Amino acid sequence: MAVATESIKAKPQVTTSREVSTPVDRILNWIAYIVLTLVALAMFIPFMFSVSTSLKTNREATLPLSFGRMFWPANPTTEAYHKVFNSDIERWFLNSVIVAAVWVIARAITASMAGYAFARMQFKGKDFLFLLVLATMMIPGMVTIVPKFLILRQLGIINTYGALTIPFMADAFGIFLMRQFFESIPIELEEAARVDGASRYRMFAQIILPNSMPALTALAIFSFQGAWNAFLEPLIFINNSKLYTLPLGLAYFRQANYTEWPTMMAIAVITTVPMAIFYLVFQRWFVEGQVSSGIKG
Amino acid sequence: MAVAATPVRRRNPIVVEDERAGWVFLAPAMSIFLVFIFGSILFAFYLSFHNYALLQKGGIWPVFTDPGKTWVGFDNYRAIFKSGDFWQAFRNTTWYALGVVPAQTITGLVLAVLANRAIRGRTFFRTAFYFPSISSSVVISIIFLWMYSARGFVNYALKAFGFPTPRPVWLANPKGVVDVLLGQVGIHNVPTWLEGPSVAMLSIMMLNVWTTTGTIMVIFLAGLQGLPGDVYEAAAMDGANRFRQFKDITVPLLKPIIGFVITIGLIGTFQVFDQIYVMSEGGPQKTTTTIAYMVYVEGFRQGRGLGYASAIAIILLVVIMTLYLIQRRFTTERDTDRKVPGGIRAWLTLHLTRGGQGQTAR
Numbered sequence: 129m130a131v132a133t134e135s136i137k138a139k140p141q142v143t144t145s146r147e148v149s150t151p152v153d154r155i156l157n158w159i160a161y162i163v164l165t166l167v168a169l170a171m172f173i174p175f176m177f178s179v180s181t182s183l184k185t186n187r188e189a190t191l192p193l194s195f196g197r198m199f200w201p202a203n204p205t206t207e208a209y210h211k212v213f214n215s216d217i218e219r220w221f222l223n224s225v226i227v228a229a230v231w232v233i234a235r236a237i238t239a240s241m242a243g244y245a246f247a248r249m250q251f252k253g254k255d256f257l258f259l260l261v262l263a264t265m266m267i268p269g270m271v272t273i274v275p276k277f278l279i280l281r282q283l284g285i286i287n288t289y290g291a292l293t294i295p296f297m298a299d300a301f302g303i304f305l306m307r308q309f310f311e312s313i314p315i316e317l318e319e320a321a322r323v324d325g326a327s328r329y330r331m332f333a334q335i336i337l338p339n340s341m342p343a344l345t346a347l348a349i350f351s352f353q354g355a356w357n358a359f360l361e362p363l364i365f366i367n368n369s370k371l372y373t374l375p376l377g378l379a380y381f382r383q384a385n386y387t388e389w390p391t392m393m394a395i396a397v398i399t400t401v402p403m404a405i406f407y408l409v410f411q412r413w414f415v416e417g418q419v420s421s422g423i424k425g
Numbered sequence: 426m427a428v429a430a431t432p433v434r435r436r437n438p439i440v441v442e443d444e445r446a447g448w449v450f451l452a453p454a455m456s457i458f459l460v461f462i463f464g465s466i467l468f469a470f471y472l473s474f475h476n477y478a479l480l481q482k483g484g485i486w487p488v489f490t491d492p493g494k495t496w497v498g499f500d501n502y503r504a505i506f507k508s509g510d511f512w513q514a515f516r517n518t519t520w521y522a523l524g525v526v527p528a529q530t531i532t533g534l535v536l537a538v539l540a541n542r543a544i545r546g547r548t549f550f551r552t553a554f555y556f557p558s559i560s561s562s563v564v565i566s567i568i569f570l571w572m573y574s575a576r577g578f579v580n581y582a583l584k585a586f587g588f589p590t591p592r593p594v595w596l597a598n599p600k601g602v603v604d605v606l607l608g609q610v611g612i613h614n615v616p617t618w619l620e621g622p623s624v625a626m627l628s629i630m631m632l633n634v635w636t637t638t639g640t641i642m643v644i645f646l647a648g649l650q651g652l653p654g655d656v657y658e659a660a661a662m663d664g665a666n667r668f669r670q671f672k673d674i675t676v677p678l679l680k681p682i683i684g685f686v687i688t689i690g691l692i693g694t695f696q697v698f699d700q701i702y703v704m705s706e707g708g709p710q711k712t713t714t715t716i717a718y719m720v721y722v723e724g725f726r727q728g729r730g731l732g733y734a735s736a737i738a739i740i741l742l743v744v745i746m747t748l749y750l751i752q753r754r755f756t757t758e759r760d761t762d763r764k765v766p767g768g769i770r771a772w773l774t775l776h777l778t779r780g781g782q783g784q785t786a787r
Contacts, residue, residue: 152667156542156667157542157543157544159539160539160540160542160544161544163535163536163539164536164539164540164544164546164550167536167550167554167638168549168550168553168554170635171553171554171556171557171635171639172553173578174557174565174568174569174572174635175556175560175568177568177571177572177578178564178567178568181571189571190574190576191576195581195582195584195585198578198581237453238453238454238457239454241450241451241452241453241454242450242451242453242454242455244450245446245447245448245450245451246451249444249446249447249450250444250447251444251447251448252444254447257451257455260463261458264458264462264463264466266692266745266746266749267462267466267742268692268695268696268717268738268741268742268745269696269698270696270698270716270717270720270721270738270741271465271466271469271735271738271739271741271742272461272462272465272466272469273720273724273738274469274472274720274724274731274734274735274738275464275465275466275468275469275472275485275735276461276465277725277731278468278472278485278731279460279461279464279465279468279485281485282485282486294457294461295457295461297453297457298453298454298455298457298458300462303454328446329446332450353559356561357559357560357561357562357563359561359562359563359699359702360698360699363702364721364725374561375561375562375563375564376563378561378563378564378567379563379702379703382567382570382703389571392567392571393567393568393571396564396567396568399561399563399564400560400561400564403559403560403561404556407556407559408552411552411555
């Protein structure tokens with residue numbers, strides 16, 4: 129953790145430490161601007177298309193009048209959105225929200241508790257167990273999907289909210305994140321509490337957790353993102369359109385209505401917007417903080 | 426607080442204390458892990474030696490209580506290695522990784538070097554580049570599906586600039602890319618294994634590069650910002666130009682991170698599923714069927730059942746582990762892993778190996 133933060137916050141950029149005055153530097157800066165702007169456009173255009181196509185009529189989406197008309201409809205219409213809202217999408221949206229909320233809360237609990245044990249307690253097999261937990265991050269989802277399916281079926285919770293949430297209530301990354309963070313909290317805080325006679329459990333609840341908001345926020349962001357975008361597992365575990373999450377609903381809608389681009393794009397926009405807002409609000413955590421294992425401060 | 430000068434955490438009584446509390450705190454997470462991760466992995470192995478139809482009644486118990494009926498030994502593995510479908514999926518997946526991993530690594534590195542210059546708007550660029558990485562793979566697949574359609578953006582743009590467009594249209598085109606290119610220079614009848622990814626697969630590969638490049642760039646940026654500035658100053662004084670500085674300083678110093686990005690890229694690309702499912706369903710002519718997609722089809726569609734699917738999944742696991750070990754051989758330093766900050770490692774793993782992009786979340 130210390131290593132990570134240091135390397136990220138280390139002095140200003142390599143280039144900034146030099147004077148940016150030579151002609152070569154100025155030319156390189158221009159090249160950088162041009163390339164980066166073009167790539168940023170390339171990243172932006174597909175999303176722009178999802179918005180513009182969602183405002184087109186079916187006909188215009190499949191047969192654009194010209195290259196220019198491809199970017200923006202001649203007569204923007206919200207027809208597709210009306211259609212979407214007449215379908216099950218509110219239900220799907222709600223499902224996504226519920227599932228994401230459960231992931232976020234459950235992982236906050238399991239990961240902070242396990243992370244605390246790995247960071248601060250000593251017991252037999254701890255290091256081995258921690259390695260084992262980390263190693264599971266490399267296991268392809270396809271390896272565990274079949275057993276998970278059978279286990280959930282055995283438990284009778286296939287095709288329920290349980291299938292969308294229970295298997296995901298703990299994850300290796302979250303445990304790792306919390307452990308790294310707890311290791312950075314000064315031990316003196318706990319020592320002081322101990323002198324006051326606090327138990328291990330009170331220490332955790334009253335001292336450690338209140339001091340862990342940055343890490344818990346990071347964890348919540350990742351859990352939300354994971355739940356919101358999850359596709360493979362819901363696809364296998366859910367077979368009832370009332371329980372679809374947004375990505376699943378979108379995939380099924382596509383199979384049933386092969387060429388209804390405006391409606392598909394409307395669902396795509398509705399799926400993306402909450403994530404985009406979330407991202408813009410928390411991007412500090414997403415991009416910057418996260419590289420240093422999600423810990424600010 | 427005055428004791429702050431003695432940071433010997435390991436020996437602190439607070440740390441050493443309790444065996445029982447440790448397990449109490451681990452219990453919630455470990456109960457999930459035990460069943461759905463550790464248990465599932467072992468069960469996948471076990472299952473791969475059985476014949477188990479999807480619609481067979483009764484969950485997991487029949488496998489344990491009536492093994493005589495379903496135990497097939499190594500038959501699943503034998504059948505897989507004899508199956509043309511598997512080898513095609515293996516070829517497809519390999520091409521996919523061979524295309525995507527270098528492309529995303531190089532683009533990510535170049536973009537990071539450019540974005541690391543002292544220019545305005547660095548944060549903006551980083552935000553923009555990273556956004557695809559956090560978007561739903563299904564949403565992105567749908568958007569690209571439209572862009573690649575016969576009258577979609579890609580074809581229109583190519584026509585507008587006077588380039589030819591492929592026929593059949595992108596995602597319906599099973600022709601091997603290498604085959605087509607060699608055909609242009611008059612070489613025909615190339616062997617199957619050299620035909621390259623189909624045009625359809627290439628389209629999905631480009632989508633993958635588009636999605637993950639931003640993530641890779643952010644990683645490299647973090648690495649670049651940790652490089653010592655004085656080395657560059659010394660090199661500049663010795664008259665090394667920018668290109669040589671990049672080649673002889675930046676790249677060697679970033680080697681551990683490059684190695685890591687490649688590993689994670691391989692792990693991610695070898696699992697690609699979401700995009701295939703949404704965009705091509707393995708077609709045309711099975712040229713976009715990847716190993717992961719084959720697990721799905723064999724297990725949950727009209728395939729040969731869950732036992733057979735598990736065997737393919739285990740093979741996928743072995744392939745990924747092998748790639749990981751090979752990569753470690755090549756990134757020479759033994760302490761490679763320690764040089765990549767743990768946070769980056771875990772974070773990368775999360776983003777690239779999971780449904781994220783090439784991949785699925787959790």
